[in-house]
Amino acid sequence: MEGAVEERLCGRWRAACGCYSYNLRDVFTWRLLKTIAMGQVLSLLICGTAVSCQYLAEAGVETPMLQSFFNYVLLLLIYTSILCARKGDGNILHILRNKWWKYLVMGLADVEANYVVVKAYQFTTLTSIQLLDCFVIPVLMVLSWFLLKTRYRLVHFVAVVVCLLGVGAMVGADILVGRDQGSTSDVVLGDGLVLLSAVLYAVSNMCQEYTVKNLSRVEFLGMMGFFGTFISGIQLMLLETCAVGAIKWDLKIIMLFVAYALCMYSLYSLMPVVVKMTSATAVNLSLLTADLFSLFCGVFLFHYTVSALYIVSFVVITVGVVMFNAVPTYSAVPEPGSGGEDAAPEFADRTAESSVDHLLPVDGDAERAEML
Numbered sequence: 607m608e609g610a611v612e613e614r615l616c617g618r619w620r621a622a623c624g625c626y627s628y629n630l631r632d633v634f635t636w637r638l639l640k641t642i643a644m645g646q647v648l649s650l651l652i653c654g655t656a657v658s659c660q661y662l663a664e665a666g667v668e669t670p671m672l673q674s675f676f677n678y679v680l681l682l683l684i685y686t687s688i689l690c691a692r693k694g695d696g697n698i699l700h701i702l703r704n705k706w707w708k709y710l711v712m713g714l715a716d717v718e719a720n721y722v723v724v725k726a727y728q729f730t731t732l733t734s735i736q737l738l739d740c741f742v743i744p745v746l747m748v749l750s751w752f753l754l755k756t757r758y759r760l761v762h763f764v765a766v767v768v769c770l771l772g773v774g775a776m777v778g779a780d781i782l783v784g785r786d787q788g789s790t791s792d793v794v795l796g797d798g799l800v801l802l803s804a805v806l807y808a809v810s811n812m813c814q815e816y817t818v819k820n821l822s823r824v825e826f827l828g829m830m831g832f833f834g835t836f837i838s839g840i841q842l843m844l845l846e847t848c849a850v851g852a853i854k855w856d857l858k859i860i861m862l863f864v865a866y867a868l869c870m871y872s873l874y875s876l877m878p879v880v881v882k883m884t885s886a887t888a889v890n891l892s893l894l895t896a897d898l899f900s901l902f903c904g905v906f907l908f909h910y911t912v913s914a915l916y917i918v919s920f921v922v923i924t925v926g927v928v929m930f931n932a933v934p935t936y937s938a939v940p941e942p943g944s945g946g947e948d949a950a951p952e953f954a955d956r957t958a959e960s961s962v963d964h965l966l967p968v969d970g971d972a973e974r975a976e977m978l
Contacts, residue, residue, distance in 0.1 A: 637883075641931050642924075644880045645892025651876070653899035654869035657907065658862050665859060669849050670724040674717065675838045676863060677870035681831025689828040698832070701825065712813040713833030717841065719806035722799050730796025733777050736897060738800040740773055745808035746887050754816060756885065757936050765930035769891050772922035776898060779915035811886035818878040826878055888930055894923050 659673070689698040701709075726735055743766060750756040817826040842850075853859065880889050898920050904910035 638928070638931055641880065641884055641888070642892070642927060644876070644883070645889060645927065646895060648873060648877055648880060648889065649893055649896040649899050651869045651873040652893060652896035653903055655866055655873070656896070656900040657903055658866035658869065660904075660908065662859070662862050662866070665862075667853055667859060667862075669846050669853070671721055671838055671842045671846050672850055673863065673866050674720050674870070675835070675842050676867040677874065678717075678831055678834035678838050680867060680871040681827055681874060682835045684831070685824055685828035686831045688824055696822075696825070698828065701829065708813075709829040710833055712810060712817075713830055713837055715806045715813070716810040716830065717834055717837045719803045719810060721841065722806065723803035726796045726799035726803065728796070729792040729799065731793070733780055734793065734797050735800050736773065736777050736780070738797055739804055740770055740894070741801055741804040742807045742811075743770075743887060743890055745805055746811055746890060749808055749812045750815070750885070750887060753812060755937050756887075759933055759935070761933050762887075762930055762935065765926045766887075766891065767926075768929060769894055769923050769926035772919045772924075772926060773894055775915050775922060776919035779913040779919065782915065783911040783913050811881075811890065814878060815881050815886040818882045823878040823882070827874060830874070884931060885935060887935075888927070891923075891927050891930055894927075895920060898923075 659670075662668070662673075686698065689696065689701065692698075694700070723735070723739070747756075747758065747766075751758070814826055817823075877889060880892075898916055901910060901912070901916060905912050
């Protein structure tokens with residue numbers, strides 16, 4: 607009897623920590639591999655925007671709002687047009703009539719997050735930005751916990767710590783090779799802007815996760831394009847009219863703007879797909895490698911100095927991402943129709959994995975221990 611009680615207690619502890627009877631074939635699945643690969647594609651797209659911005663900065667072009675405006679216009683032309691062509695509840699007029707203020711807040715958070723983090727480079731250092739920008743992860747986890755009712759296990763918190771250790775190694779490598787770039791004109795203001803951008807990104811990403819999991823990806827992108835174009839267009843006219851007028855347009859500048867806009871458009875189009883497969887928190891952990899990809903490109907394009915710590919950082923962050931995605935989060939809110947005593951917390955990732963999802967062959971091993 608005592609043995610049965612002890613086993614139940616151990617089972618509950620393993621369930622809370624996310625450490626229940628996993629073997630290699632349970633962890634390394636095709637779904638996990640696809641999730642990690644798509645996350646790194648997002649990082650490469652961010653790397654593309656960073657390289658484009660670097661070349662534009664070297665050409666004397668500093669118009670972050672104009673660059674964002676082109677991205678929102680592309681979203682408007684593609685996804686908002688789809689909403690306009692729909693009928694019924696999916697039509698843009700019906701959406702605006704019922705949820706306009708929600709998407710306005712989401713669009714405002716996204717536009718200002720992109721703008722504020724770029725402004726921070728004028729006041730603080732690259733090291734501060736890399737470190738403080740990670741603040742988006744704990745803020746997003748808190749927002750998801752209270753608003754989306756997402757519940758994390760101990761392994762998820764450990765995975766976040768591992769990823770942040772990888773970021774620490776990356777920042778340490780930057781200091782060692784002398785890449786502590788940026789300004790120190792007003793560090794307090796710059797650091798505050800980075801923290802503000804992290805909070806705004808967290809709000810935007812939480813709204814994105816809710817929309818793509820409960821409504822649709824097209825609705826999210828269509829409304830982001832609609833309000834993003836409106837807000838960034840006004841801000842562009844107010845803040846960057848002189849800067850845009852001073853641009854010396856040539857084929858190189860045009861191609862850099864096109865490259866930036868296409869990378870951002872691809873990033874915005876693909877990110878909801880990955881968020882729906884995992885979560886906004888998991889995606890942001892994957893994006894921690896974007897700075898490393900930018901560095902590796904900078905070694906060849908801008909002659910940056912490389913350190914072995916960068917490789918260590920990449921490996922550590924990747925390990926943390928695998929740990930976070932290996933065990934699914936779950937929701938404290940039961941699915942509709944699962945009432946009464948059977949209403950137990952549901953896994954956020956509800957896609958059942960069949961034997962063909964496994965990278966390793968399925969043998970006659972015992973099935974995963976049932977959660978108590």
